[in-house]
Amino acid sequence: MSNKIASRSDDYSQWYNDLVIKGGLAEHSSVRGCMVIRPYGYAIWENMKEILDSMFKKTGHVNAYFPLFIPKSFLSKEAAHVEGFAKECAVVTHYRLKNDPDGKGVIVDPDAKLEEELIIRPTSETIIWNTYKNWVRSYRDLPILINQWANVVRWEMRTRLFLRTAEFLWQEGHTAHATDKEAIEEAERMLEVYADFAENFMALPVIKGVKSPSERFAGAVETYCIEALMQDGKALQAGTSHFLGQNFAKAFDVKYASKEGVEEYVWATSWGVSTRLIGALLMAHSDDEGLVLPPRLAPLQVVIVPIYRSEEELATISAKVAEIMASLRELNISVKFDDDDQSRPGFKFAQYELEGVPVRIAIGPRDLQNNVVEIARRDTKEKSSQSIDGLALYIQQLLEDIQQQIYRKALQFRETMSYKVDTYEEFQKALDEKGGFIYAHWDGTAETEERIKKETKATIRCIPLNNEQEEGKCILTGKPSKQRVIFARAY
RNA sequence: CGGGGUGUAGCGCAGUCCGGUUAGCGCACCUGGUUUGGGACCAGGGGGUCGCAGGUUCGAAUCCUGCCACCCCGACCA
Numbered sequence: 414m415s416n417k418i419a420s421r422s423d424d425y426s427q428w429y430n431d432l433v434i435k436g437g438l439a440e441h442s443s444v445r446g447c448m449v450i451r452p453y454g455y456a457i458w459e460n461m462k463e464i465l466d467s468m469f470k471k472t473g474h475v476n477a478y479f480p481l482f483i484p485k486s487f488l489s490k491e492a493a494h495v496e497g498f499a500k501e502c503a504v505v506t507h508y509r510l511k512n513d514p515d516g517k518g519v520i521v522d523p524d525a526k527l528e529e530e531l532i533i534r535p536t537s538e539t540i541i542w543n544t545y546k547n548w549v550r551s552y553r554d555l556p557i558l559i560n561q562w563a564n565v566v567r568w569e570m571r572t573r574l575f576l577r578t579a580e581f582l583w584q585e586g587h588t589a590h591a592t593d594k595e596a597i598e599e600a601e602r603m604l605e606v607y608a609d610f611a612e613n614f615m616a617l618p619v620i621k622g623v624k625s626p627s628e629r630f631a632g633a634v635e636t637y638c639i640e641a642l643m644q645d646g647k648a649l650q651a652g653t654s655h656f657l658g659q660n661f662a663k664a665f666d667v668k669y670a671s672k673e674g675v676e677e678y679v680w681a682t683s684w685g686v687s688t689r690l691i692g693a694l695l696m697a698h699s700d701d702e703g704l705v706l707p708p709r710l711a712p713l714q715v716v717i718v719p720i721y722r723s724e725e726e727l728a729t730i731s732a733k734v735a736e737i738m739a740s741l742r743e744l745n746i747s748v749k750f751d752d753d754d755q756s757r758p759g760f761k762f763a764q765y766e767l768e769g770v771p772v773r774i775a776i777g778p779r780d781l782q783n784n785v786v787e788i789a790r791r792d793t794k795e796k797s798s799q800s801i802d803g804l805a806l807y808i809q810q811l812l813e814d815i816q817q818q819i820y821r822k823a824l825q826f827r828e829t830m831s832y833k834v835d836t837y838e839e840f841q842k843a844l845d846e847k848g849g850f851i852y853a854h855w856d857g858t859a860e861t862e863e864r865i866k867k868e869t870k871a872t873i874r875c876i877p878l879n880n881e882q883e884e885g886k887c888i889l890t891g892k893p894s895k896q897r898v899i900f901a902r903a904y
Numbered sequence: 905c906g907g908g909g910u911g912u913a914g915c916g917c918a919g920u921c922c923g924g925u926u927a928g929c930g931c932a933c934c935u936g937g938u939u940u941g942g943g944a945c946c947a948g949g950g951g952g953u954c955g956c957a958g959g960u961u962c963g964a965a966u967c968c969u970g971c972c973a974c975c976c977c978g979a980c981c982a
Contacts, residue, residue, distance in 0.1 A: 417943085426976070441974080500980070536982095570905075570980055577981065650982065689982050720941050759942035777941055787941080870978095904981095 418767070420701045425645045432695050433574045436704045436768055446572040446579030450688070453768065456712035457691055458582065462562065464614055464709075465584065465686070468606050474558045474586060479540050481564075482531035487539040491664040497631020498535045501568045503579075505531040533566040538632065538657070538683055541587045542665040549589060549679060551670045556599070557589040575692030576649070576904055583687035589679045591669065593658070596680035597635070600656040603684040604637040607652035615690065616707040616820035617641050617697050618827050619651055620850070620899065622875025627859045630683075634658035640874045640899065642827045643696040646848020648874045648901035651693050654684035697823050698792075704769025705792050707819050708812040715741060715748040715808060716770045718761045720777030727752065730776055733801070737774070737786075740805035746812065766791060771815050772808060792819050833897065837888045840900070844869055850901050854894035856887035865889055865900070874899045 418431035433439050438454030450458065466476070482505065489495045509525035534540065545557060566580050586603060590596040604621055611617045619639035629636040633655035641651045662668070662678040671677050698705040708714050717734050721727040734750050741748045751761055758775065765773055775787040786804065789796045792815050799807055830849030834840045843851055855861060855873065865888075866872050876898045885894045 424976095430975090565982090567981070569982095571976095571978090581982075583982075653982075685982075687982050722940065754940090757940050757942090757944060759940085759944080761943090763943045775941070779941075 418701065418703060421644060428701070429692075429696060430574065432699050432704055433692075436695075438691065438695075438704075439574055441574070444579075446569060448572075448574050448578050450582075453712060454691060457694070457706070457710055458688055460710045460712065461610075461614075461690060462584075465606075465610055466560075466562075468610060469560050469584075469586065472558075472602060472606060474560045474588075476561060477559045478561055478563070479537050479544065481534055483534050483537075483540045485530045485532055487543055488532050490539060491632045491660055493660070494538065494632035494664075498567075502535055503533040503566045503568055505533065534563070535565055535567045536683075536685075537561065537563070537565075537585055538587065538661055539665070542661040542667060542681070545587075545589055545679075546665050546667045549667050549669050552591050552672055555589055555591045555669060555679060556595065558586075558599075559588065560584055560586040573692070573904075575695070576689055578688075581687050581689070583685050585683060585685040588682045589662075589667065590681070591671070591677070591679065593656075593680045596658075596682050597656050600635070600637055600654045600682040600684065603682070604639065604652075604654040607654065607684070607686060608639050610686075611639055611641065611651055611690075612820065614707065614709045615694050615697075616709075616816055616823060617651065617693060618820065618824040620875060620877055622877040622880075622899070624653075624875060625859075625862055625873045625898070627862055628873060630655045632657060632660050633683075634660065637878075638875050640850075640901075641693055641697060642830055642850060642901070643693070643904070644826065645696075646830055646902070648850065648899075648903040649689075649693050649696070650874070650903065651690060652684075652686040655682060657681035657683060698819055699769070702763075702794075703767030705819065706769035706771060708771045708816045711769065711771050712747070713749055713768075713770050714746050714812055715772045715774060716761075716765050717748065717750045717774045717776065718758055718765075719750070719752055720758050720775055722778075726778055727754075729781060730778075733781060734776065737801065737804060741808060744805050744809050746805070746808060762789075766794075771812060774808075790815055792822070835885070835888065840871075840888050841869055844871055844900075844902065848902060850874070850899050852897040853888045853900055854885035854896075855898050855900075856890050856892035856894055858890075861887060861889050870902050871900045872903055874901050874903060 418435055419427035421428045437451055439448045439450045442449045488498065506527055507521045507525045508527060509522040510519040511522040513520045548554060548557065562584050564580055564582050568579055569577050572578050588599050590599060608619050608621050611619045619641050621639055624636040624638055630653060635656040637654040638650055639652045641649050643649055659678040659680060661681050667679050668676045669679055694710065695704060698707070717737065719727060719730045719734065721730055731752065738748050738750060762773065769791060771791050773789040775789070780786050784801050785798045786801060787796055788799050788811070790811065827850065830847065831852065832843070832849070833852045834843055840851060840853055862873055876896070880896045882896050885897065886892065887894050
């Protein structure tokens with residue numbers, strides 16, 4: 414059948430593309446490296462946004478909006494920052510078109526050249542800190558705890574739906590604080606928020622940690638991250654939170670007068686997650702039948718498929734279904750009754766499995782007679798017969814079970830794919846044969862990290878927070894090491 | 905930007921090596937009928953500048969030259 418998707422084991426990339434496209438989430442755009450997010454995919458993003466937004470508000474943040482365009486000079490004020498982003502910026506050089514004097518169409522009007530080029534934001538630190546300069550005078554103005562929901566553009570060489578597109582949607586928090594302690598606490602707090610969201614809503618187990626210096630965000634003093642493991646054994650960075658020190662305050666001259674009347678530079682953080690989370694969600698849980706969406710983020714939690722021969726049967730079923738739907742909605746469970754007579758039940762079953770609807774209810778004359786329905790759960794594909802009495806409560810519990818089960822399965826997978834190695838040979842062999850999170854000793858130098866990356870394509874995903882301290886020897890150089898770090902090949 | 909691949913109906917493909925009737929198949933679509941508890945069946949029907957531009961030839965989807973687009977693997981990255 415044409416809607417079938419590729420198998421994970423045959424071609425992981427094709428499988429992933431099929432999930433996104435045939436699952437109805439998004440498609441390639443005719444614009445280079447961009448994607449169109451279709452309503453079903455956007456609904457997942459909206460669910461994510463709503464939950465994250467309320468988490469941000471509970472931690473004292475408010476939303477604001479800053480410009481899409483960044484003057485080139487802003488970007489260059491922080492040396493490490495510009496170096497990190499310079500290679501992937503889209504640049505606006507003109508502000509007008511005109512008719513082509515030599516023929517058809519329009520050309521860029523050479524007379525409309527901008528004095529200073531505008532960069533389409535790859536991230537907003539610079540334009541925001543240029544603004545914060547005007548907002549901060551005294552310690553009383555601090556902290557500033559702002560988030561923005563926005564699109565950003567990074568001109569990546571190679572793109573992948575959701576995981577890396579030229580334009581993507583995200584949120585970026587940008588905070589300013591009076592002390593380094595406060596800023597570090599903020600960066601760590603937001604990392605916790607992300608981990609909470611990933612584990613409890615996306616059902617995605619993550620490792621919290623800090624990046625090695627060479628993997629840090631451009632301009633950060635410390636980069637905190639959550640790392641998740643995909644089903645092909647590759648790691649995916651799911652969210653980052655940065656302690657920016659006083660780098661941006663110094664670059665944009667943002668100072669405040671302290672209680673003691675002394676002028677001080679402020680301390681900063683920034684943190685963000687993007688539509689990449691949708692890619693993570695898909696790759697972590699889905700199977701060869703299609704998407705598996707955790708109930709807490711699924712746009713549709715329950716679908717009801719009627720099975721009938723005659724109009725009379727459909728009418729009887731519909732009446733019963735109306736009662737069931739009302740009771741489900743009372744419990745805030747989203748439900749759809751698919752009484753479309755253009756496709757048959759079997760087709761609908763397959764289609765909703767492809768779309769990852771967590772629970773499917775089938776109801777036909779046989780069920781009605783016995784006052785039951787057939788319940789199928791997407792994650793395990795188990796089917797059972799359930800009494801219509803008390804059905805809503807049963808389904809509420811079932812959705813919760815599915816949420817937990819998806820998480821447990823992903824966690825178990827990660828556990829079996831996490832292991833320690835002590836020699837470089839073991840390390841290389843493990844990478845090639847298994848992948849996953851490899852805990853190994855590292856001498857702490859950028860040179861070693863770089864060599865390992867070159868030779869094996871594996872990077873240090875993170876140094877876990879509260880990492881167990883243990884004497885050992887670097888797998889590459891044999892130099893002494895005090896802790897294991899997590900290596901993996903990554904997206 | 906390097907290596908590989910693909911471009912033929914809305915989607916997926918065959919045909920290209922070795923030029924030759926009217927360019928074919930599956931899915932989807934339209935009409936009618938029978939069906940409906942895991943991707944229905946039968947009959948009929950519509951839909952194509954064969955990626956673009958040149959060239960060779962009596963004749964080009966097929967051969968030659970140039971260009972374009974997309975995908976995959978690298979390098980880069982959320």
